Amino acid sequence: MDLHFGDSKPTDEERAAVDALLGPPESSWEGADRDEMRAADLRWARGGREARDRRDLLLPGLHAINDRIGWISEGALDYLCRRLTVPPAEAYGVATFYAMFSVRPRPATVLHVCTDLACAAAGASELCAAVEQRTGPGIRVERSPCLGLCERAPAALAIRAGDPVRTAVSAPATAEAAVLAASAPDSAPEEPPAALAVPQAGSPELTLLRRVGVVDPESLDDYRAHGGYAALRRAFVLGPAAVIREVTDSGLVGRGGAAFPTGRKWQATAAQPDRPHYLVCNADESEPGTFKDRVIMEGDPYALIEAMTVAGYATGAHRGYLYLRGEYPRALRLLENAIGQARARGLLGDDVLGQGYAFDIEIRRGAGAYICGEETALFNSIEGYRGEPRSKPPFPVEKGLFGRPTAENNVETLVNVLPILTMGAQAYAAIGTGGSTGPKLFCVSGSVERPGIYELPFGATLGELLELAGVRDGLRAVLLGGAAGGFVRPDELGIPLTFEGTREAGTTLGSGVVMAFDDTVALPRLLLRIAEFFRDESCGQCVPCRVGTVRQEEALHRIVERTGAAAADDIALLREVGRAMRDASICGLGQTAWNAVESAIDRLGAYE
């Protein structure tokens, strides 16, 4: 590989941003000043294989530049490529994949205003208009997909480039507050604590959320005082095989949306002879309407660190990657702190708890791409490639991150492992129903009095959950399972919230989203927003999804104001395209992109 770099030079600041991540360059081969070229540089090519092994630092490198400058110039990108021996064309392909990066100059401050479902229902478009009127050229306002703050809709996130980068959240946002957050992020009011997103906080019935609002998320001692690290101790007593047996016996299935049995995934990973094994925690959480993982990470970050350690131990991994969506600055800060503390106290590192087991965790930030929540796209993203899903087989348990056996789990799934170990598989399995065991988190938002995260044993009905959350009068529809899920009618509130119950009712639990919409919400607009979301978030790799999402959005645009016979042709077209997308797309995004709209047509009679 003979890489070609252009003439564009980085500015001193861009160089400093990259060097702060990678350290100073060692030779002119990787970008040191030509004048200081040492004699040895003339004879030895450095970089090469060694540098290529650092390809996975491409995404952190792009973040470093974007955080410091606000956008990624040609010179900065070329310099980063030189440091990592990455072809500039590929790096450009990666940089342009993510919504949070820009390869064109833009102001240092970007204000992301959520225009997704819950925020749209709470007046996001008026907010956007008002914000745009009040901001000058120094602030770029960007319409954003769900920011994972739906319980406080409408939401806005300000990011100001610099050293360090500054962020501020405004939610529920008014135009004044959002503009203040963008113009003075340092003096914007503190976000409310995570516990405010948990209406049941402090209730003795909670298992997963029991510590949220009770424990100090910054303090390892406080975590330990509240039962922290009991599960890991028990894991070390049991040994890896018995931990997997417990998890299998508990009946735990994944909470990330695909509902795969966790014990089986761990067993399959642990059994692979190929080494090393990796553990990946999927904290990308970009499904519109989902914010449960954020609340866990902000309210009880050590629980996730402990659970990852248990999972790593069981599956034979010595390294865990925590892939966190880029729009969660507070979770990032708290997790970084927790990992640092755990490392300092021997709970991560070469000899965890003095048990001779080595495990460490690295956080990787996403940069605004829903598709990176798909498990194989997430691997590509960490490895420094475009976040495009891989085709399966081979499955991750066999060839996952860096081509090695990998167990990937959702945040909520992992955190469930703690009660499984502390209370035992039998007691855990007794919670919920036969087919869906344990407690489940639901993200309730929209037309309810008390939006937030609710923890209920599997088996409660949709109506019971909505009653807890204080559903408002005039309920028109409930979106179950997020944008990839489906709508149900107000007369279907008896649906049991279990995997089998929702399946029987012809819908899905997905990642646990319950979004209520009353009759003030214009259904066709809502469906259009869902279509727009998938069109925006398609990675573009396969034709049914890349073009199909566009054709569907066009058809929905045409029928926004139409019903009955006038909409029939376009509805037939939507169905035909939708069927091919479901059947022929590479990944779950294309396969489910049409679900919500189809359910609105079939179950709600939208356009009738």
Place this chain on the structure above:
Amino acid sequence: MTMTPLGIPRRLLECTVDGEPVRAPEGATVLDACRSAGKDIPTLCQGDTLRPKNACRVCMVEVEGARTLVPACSREVEPGMEVRTDTERARHSRRLVLELLASSVDLSTTPRAAEWIEDYGAEPDRFGPDAARLGEEPRIDNELYVRDYDKCILCYKCVDACGDQWQNSFAISVVGRGFDARIAVEHDGPLTDSACVYCGNCIEVCPTGALSFKSEFDMRAAGTWDESQQTETTTVCAYCGVGCNLTLHVQDNEIVKVTSPHDNPVTHGNLCIKGRFGYQHVQNRD
């Protein structure tokens, strides 16, 4: 004649294609099995010299027990697999994919596209006159080849050929996301500022004519390109000692482009700038 290297013998697996028993060597794809059973399955992104990318989704078939359709070009045959190539479900997907493609890009120079569109009853026009298209102008920034991305179906073949699968120049990649994704060089500049070494291997694999010789592009624009008048002669490149095979495409006694046989065990269809583009001296008659 070209030589086919002999590999170690492989175990034969039994499967069925449209109910007929078929034996395929271990590691063969479903497409191989289907073709050996005489089935004509459309393919676009599949390349005989490249690892399957399975991005275009025109080769989808039904496999008993699979939740979705399966890309024939990349899925490996398993013993006992029951494959159906011509069901309503598979035909529906192929028809829709062809419609989606033809409604968004120009398939006029894609071999067999018109035939498949006819076979599957695809009607690309039914998405209406306002259906979004690429609608890009051809990029002509060098004397050797033209990039007409209005014809690009994003099959990734050129990226793979330029990247780690053959050329290792990594001059081009996919940039952007979703419908806005495009093939481009770094910073989306002209080819002449990029890492391109003009081997033309990307042109060799491009299934749509989105990448073409400047000579072909100009002749098409002038209306003088006529494949029925062309002869193809395979010979050996005279530039260096490697001995790559060149296929000269000649029209009216002029070389109009140069390809290379894909089944040649040395080049697999790949050439360097000299073999691919350095033919003017042959026809310099002064």
